Amino acid sequence: MYEDIIRRLEPVQGRVDAVLDTDAFNEIDDQFALAYLLAYPERVNLLAVTAAPFFNERSTSPEDGMLKSYDEIIKVSRLCGRNDAKELAYLGARKYLPDENTPVDSPAARRIAELALQHGADEPLYVVAIGAITNVASALLMEPAINNRIVVVWLGGHSLEWPDTAEFNMRQDVAAARVVWKSAVPLVMLPCQGVVSAFSVSGPEFEAWLIGKNEKCIYLAQNAISSMAFCQNRPWSRVLWDVCAAAYLVNDNERFLRSRLIRAPFPQYDNHYSQTEFTPHPVRYVWAVNRDGLLTDMIERLTRLTAP
Numbered sequence: 653m654y655e656d657i658i659r660r661l662e663p664v665q666g667r668v669d670a671v672l673d674t675d676a677f678n679e680i681d682d683q684f685a686l687a688y689l690l691a692y693p694e695r696v697n698l699l700a701v702t703a704a705p706f707f708n709e710r711s712t713s714p715e716d717g718m719l720k721s722y723d724e725i726i727k728v729s730r731l732c733g734r735n736d737a738k739e740l741a742y743l744g745a746r747k748y749l750p751d752e753n754t755p756v757d758s759p760a761a762r763r764i765a766e767l768a769l770q771h772g773a774d775e776p777l778y779v780v781a782i783g784a785i786t787n788v789a790s791a792l793l794m795e796p797a798i799n800n801r802i803v804v805v806w807l808g809g810h811s812l813e814w815p816d817t818a819e820f821n822m823r824q825d826v827a828a829a830r831v832v833w834k835s836a837v838p839l840v841m842l843p844c845q846g847v848v849s850a851f852s853v854s855g856p857e858f859e860a861w862l863i864g865k866n867e868k869c870i871y872l873a874q875n876a877i878s879s880m881a882f883c884q885n886r887p888w889s890r891v892l893w894d895v896c897a898a899a900y901l902v903n904d905n906e907r908f909l910r911s912r913l914i915r916a917p918f919p920q921y922d923n924h925y926s927q928t929e930f931t932p933h934p935v936r937y938v939w940a941v942n943r944d945g946l947l948t949d950m951i952e953r954l955t956r957l958t959a960p
Contacts, residue, residue: 663906671701671779672782676721676725680892681782681895682782685894690732690733692901704745705824714784715746731868742759744759748786755793761787768798772801778802780805782897785828799835804837805839805901806841812917812925812937813846814845817923840900842900851891851893851895853876853889859873876890909940910941911937912937
């Protein structure tokens with residue numbers, strides 16, 4: 653019954669078309685994920701980068717977070733040599749889903765749907781989502797036919813062993829997450845605490861491997877270092893969460909990420925998973941990260957003077 657989903661959840665082979673959906677101004681890791689994908693043009697044809705809403709101390713509202721992320725997408729894309737940075741970027745949702753049946757219309761949701769409809773089950777569009785999954789859920793609600801034309805790779809929630817699912821991307825828009833799960837779209841789960849939390853980088857590593865290498869590396873490293881200014885004179889590290897979601901598209905022979913198929917756990921509004929409703933379909937669950945291997949590859953890619 654689920655053969656098509658399982659087939660599309662097979663590990664990525666060759667070059668693929670992709671969209672990155674990101675709350676790029678929220679933290680310092682989204683910028684690394686975008687730069688990393690742009691450093692792999694022979695494997696990833698990045699067709700659009702869509703701005704996701706977020707609301708915390710770095711924004712005054714979900715809309716403000718989305719608008720700041722849109723500007724950050726353009727900035728980082730230009731640092732990575734994309735002269736078409738403004739054409740690549742799309743404004744996203746200005747609010748979270750009001751319920752599980754009502755999409756939030758936006759250029760981002762429409763662009764995801766438009767690109768998905770140009771693809772098929774044999775060559776799906778990969779949608780890498782590294783923020784609240786509002787734009788993706790809206791696209792699925794607006795155009796249900798894209799369900800069998802995309803694979804969603806989402807960094808959200810925590811590991812199955814973690815006591816809750818109250819991770820930032822998940823808790824911002826639980827309704828959107830439930831829409832994605834109920835759609836039974838092929839889904840790759842990258843849990844934060846307990847799995848992706850392994851991909852941490854220390855201050856001396858940022859300084860040794862990125863500072864002074866090129867303009868984009870200087871920006872990325874200084875952005876990370878300045879965010880930890882309060883930790884001066886003591887050891888610190890930052891988790892580059894979102895790089896792991898990007899790495900799924902170039903994960904030959906599971907060189908960076910280990911994963912398995914599981915029965916989909918269904919997100920609840922009480923910050924827990926349930927397997928009692930809407931959850932017979934399989935998802936691919938990332939359960940381990942090769943920290944040193946991925947860090948080595950990321951550094952090698954970002955420090956190249958020219959793309960391959």
